[in-house]
Amino acid sequence: ELEQAIRREAKGFPGMRIVGPNCLGVIAPHIALNASFATDMPPKGNVAFISQSGALCTSVLDWSLQEHIGFSQFVSVGNMLDVGVADLIDYFAIDRWTDSIILYVESITEARQFMSAARAFTKNKPIIAFKAGRFAESAHAAASHTGAMAGVDAVYEAAFARAGIVRVFEIDDLFDCAELLARQKTPQGARLAIVTNAGGPGVIATDALLERLGVPATLSEDSIAKLDKELPTAWSHGNPIDVLGDAPPERIGKAVEIVLADDEVDGVLVILSPQAMTDPTGAADAVIKVAKHSPKPVVTAWMGGRKMREGIERFNKAGVPTYSSPEQAVRAFMYLVSYARNRELLYETPRELPVEFPLDRAKLRAVFDTILSAGHDVLTESTSKALLEAYEIPVAKTYVARSADDAVELSQRIGYPVAMKVFSAQITHKTDVGGVALNVANEQEVRAAFDRIVTDAKANRPDALVEGVTVQRMVSAPNGYEFIVGAKRDPV
Structure with a gap:
């Protein structure tokens, strides 16, 4: 009722837009505007922050002051009575101070508008999103305090990818990722070469890469030959490229240069652990020199504390991403991969389909009536194929045999060989119960x-009602593909 009262009051001020209610407010550091409940002004920066959680806003603001993280815009949207996330994305697209957007969302209401705005923005600048309410229990909690229905997480996952948005799953990753994507080169693929001065961290990085569906790069023969000339004979002769613990900066820099030039490599991770003969600062300078001349991304993990500090500062000044662990560095690289892949999706325009199909509506209605009257949650093979046929999708004709004699008669009518499968409304995965026979070639085999x-x-499956066996013509498609199609209508 209060929101409706606000809406009625706003009609007296045409052209005025409303942010909120139930929000922290708006902060624009570049023009020294603080129209919020926050007491402090964050530093100026190039990242816009949009959040549906006011409490998260206050935490982020406090943290940004400690870490000297700046913002171009900072908006808590609340219940979005008027201005929504899509409106802000559109606005920030033309904001000269905004290079990227960080988005904290619990639900999206204007889905079409959101997708359109996000797709337009991400063609030139990155959006990084953290979506809360991934599970049913947390989604219910989000809905109860935002007043919006949280959607199924898989729908958001697909929508974000299609809109070019990079999704992160930890709050800590939001700002690292925003800075990384706004400044770094994007890889052509997920093939990562790992250069390290110690074997263990290289293995850790490989595990992290595989866990995130990355690909350990396979070095070309030419690269192996070049590395053989530059590295000691005891080097690993593969990826990870272990340049050994006594590696001087020149050796590390040369190894990075060689693998960056390899066409089989999309990016390079350089790992350094402090050992007796290690020069972390010199090694950092060598990596920086090579990285700035390559079109491929280079990420680093300078593992340690006091001895590594100067090298880490050199990386930060040069704009080379550096992390304290191999896992963090791999995660950063895979965010770059995700961003590159999602941007490719933006340019894949689906072929237009006709709005109407010349279907036999009476036949469709009859099929649906039969299916619905049965009251089953899962379609049987015969009803599912009847449904597909009603939509003029070609399928193998399916017949139901209630006895061995029926099966023989149907097989002879269809022509050998045939495929036979158990017919039961309760059995979905037929192979699991021994319910499939293929290439059945004669009467004796049919009966058996x-x-x-x-x-x-x-x-x-003693609990299932086995009504018989389906019989189909055996179809051979050596070059065919087996695939599963699923669809869901999301309420948003």
Whole structure:
């Protein structure tokens, strides 16, 4: 009722837009505007922050003051009575101070507007999103305090990817990722070469890469030959490239230069651990010199504390991403990969489909009536194919045999060989219960297959009602593809 009262009051001020209610407010550091409940002004920066959580805003503001993280704009949207996330994305797209957007969302209401705004923005600048309410329980909590229905997480995952948005799953990653994507080169793929002065960290990095669906780069023969000339004979002769613990800066820099030039490599991670003969600062300078001349991204992990500090500062000044662990560095590289892939999706325009299809509506209605009247949650093979046929999607004609004699008669009518499968509304995965026989070639095999399928299905699923066996013509498609299609209508 209060929101409706605000809406009625706003009609008296045409052209005025409203942020909120139930929000922290708006901060624009570059023009010294603080129209919020926050007491401090954050530093000026190039990252816009949009959040549906006011409490998170106050925490981020406090943290930014400690870490000297700056913002171009800072907006808490609250219940979005008027101005929504999409409106802000559109506005920040033309804001001269904004190079990237950080987005904290619990739900999206104007889905079409959001997708359009995000796609337009991410063609030139990155959006990094943290979506809360990934699980049913947390989604319910988010809905209760924002007044908006939280959607199924998989829908958001697909929408973000299609809109070119990079999604992070930890709050700590938001700002690292925003800075990284706004400043770094994007890779052409997920093939990462790892240069390290110690074997263990290289293995850790490889594990982290594989866990995140990255690809350890396979070095070309030419690169191996060049590395053989530059490195001691005891080097690892593969990826990770272990340049050994006594590696001087020149050796590390040369190894990075060689693998960056390899066409089989999309990016390079350089790991350094402090050892007796290690020069962390000199090694950092060598990596910086090579990295700035390469079109490929280079990320680093200078592992340690006091001895590594000067090298880390050199990286920060040069704009080379550096992290305290191999896992963090790999995660950063994979965010770059995700951003590059999502941007490619932006330019994949789906082929336009006709709005209307010449379908037999009466036949469709009859099929649906039969399916709905049965009251099953899962379609049987025959009803699912009847449904596909009603939409004029070609399928293998399916017949149901209630006995071995029926199966023989149907097989002879169809023509050998045939495929036979258990027919039961309760059995979805037929192979798991021994309910499939392929390339059945004659009457004797049909009878044997019928008896075996029914017996095995009843033994493996005694709770299921086995009504018989389906019989189909055996279709051979050597160059065909098996795929599963799923669809969901999201309420948003």
